[in-house]
Amino acid sequence: MTVEEAKSIVAKATQPSTKWTGPTTGPRAKEGGETIAYVSSDQSYVSYVNWGDGVKDAADKLGWEYKAFDGKGTVSGTLTAMQQAVASNPVAIVTSADASALQAPISQAVKNGIPVIGIHATAYPGPDPELGLFTNIASDPAEIGRTQAAYVIATSDGTAKLAHMLDNSYAIARFKAEAATTPVENLSTATFLESINIPVAEQSKRIPTAVSALLSKYGSDNVWITTCCDNFYPYVAAALRSSGVAPNAIKLVGADGAPSAYDMIRKGQYEVATVPEPSTLFGYQAVDAVVHAMAGEAPDEFVAPTYLVVKDNVDAEGGSKDQYIPSNGFACHYANIWLGTNDDCSAAS
Known part of the structure; x- marks a missing residue:
């Protein structure tokens, strides 16, 4: 994935979800x-x-x-x-x-x-x-990871130093991790630092130590973190804050679109993007x-196509409710099929 390809992926993924493709x-x-x-x-x-x-x-x-x-x-x-x-x-x-x-x-x-x-x-x-x-x-977990990688590459102009955080006991987390990290590994101007495996049940105990080790080894200059799931990031943000890292230094790119992700993106507090699930x-x-x-x-x-939440669109497509609700009239389209109606679904979006 080149920087230009990454920027194209990001531009497409951040567009409003108004078109029904179902x-x-x-x-x-x-x-x-x-x-x-x-x-x-x-x-x-x-x-x-x-x-x-x-x-x-x-x-x-x-x-x-x-x-x-x-x-x-x-x-x-x-x-x-x-x-x-x-x-x-x-x-x-x-x-x-x-x-x-x-x-x-x-x-x-x-x-x-x-x-x-x-x-x-x-x-x-x-x-x-x-x-x-x-x-x-x-x-598609591969598309989620690929979109995360594209945002990191595009926004850093291909110079990011990336770490990835996951619970590798979950197959879906491993699939996302490969897709999120491989494009960075394959880009000569970027650097993949390491994968950090933390079981979900041990997040509160292990993340502070993991973040401290990451900062000790790599510092915070142009360091990015991607993850399988946004529920890691409240703990990561707390650890960064305790270490005196500025909210706009290390950048977090998540997945799932948890309410905490919307809140941090909206406030400019470490997390800068997430790939939400509908x-x-x-x-x-x-x-x-x-x-x-x-x-x-x-x-x-x-x-459903992949969507990317960033600060510019954080309140769109259901974001004001801290969730991803596409504005493509999906409920109307399904009702038309199931009930044999012919309602105008553009009015329902």
Whole structure:
């Protein structure tokens, strides 16, 4: 990736998300009389709540009942939540939990004729028969990492010194890391410093030491950090602040689009960009997969385009609510397909 290519990627990714590139045709939905279950691995995590809100909103348009089951952040709790969802005999189950840890109840659901749709339940978008998923809704992790790399290269004019922070026990984090770091490694004018592996559960304990070591080895001049997930950065920012590093010195480029990321970007406090995941759009995509499953059709292959939040657009595309909600009228487009209506979706964006 050259500097010019990076600048082109950034220019495209920061544009308003007004164009609908998803499906415009598909099976009609059955209206009323159905129940859809949403199994969240942790309803204290805002992204899982937002995705569930999207499922509920889409279900409401069809007159379907929505039931949420909360795993409360533990493997055993999520397993129980999934078992309860299967026992409730819904028309389908949507889950944000790691599908590999839920194989017994997922297998039971499939045996009972209940399709299971993941939202970030595995690393890549699309069907995953091995895990029992009719399909998985997600962004392309390679595109997320590539967009992070492009921002670092473009904004530093190809001179950045980059470190990457991740929990490498997650496959999706490793995929993002490779995509975010390889373009910098391959650029002769830039420098890749190192990858820093920190388990999510140990962030508060290990990040201060990791940041101190990074500063000791490399200083703060033109140093950038990318990461798999924005939830690392409140701890990183606190450690930088404690070390006396100015808020505009080391630059943080994140992913996921957590509320903390929007807040730091807005205030100019260390984090300068993030590649967010769509919030309620993922819920609509999941319900569309349910409609396809009920019709005996394969799921639609739409994957939402990558978007990049920077200070100039931090309040756009749902940013004023600290989440990414594309202004492309997606809810209207899906309703037109499911209900056979022909509403003007430009007015709904």
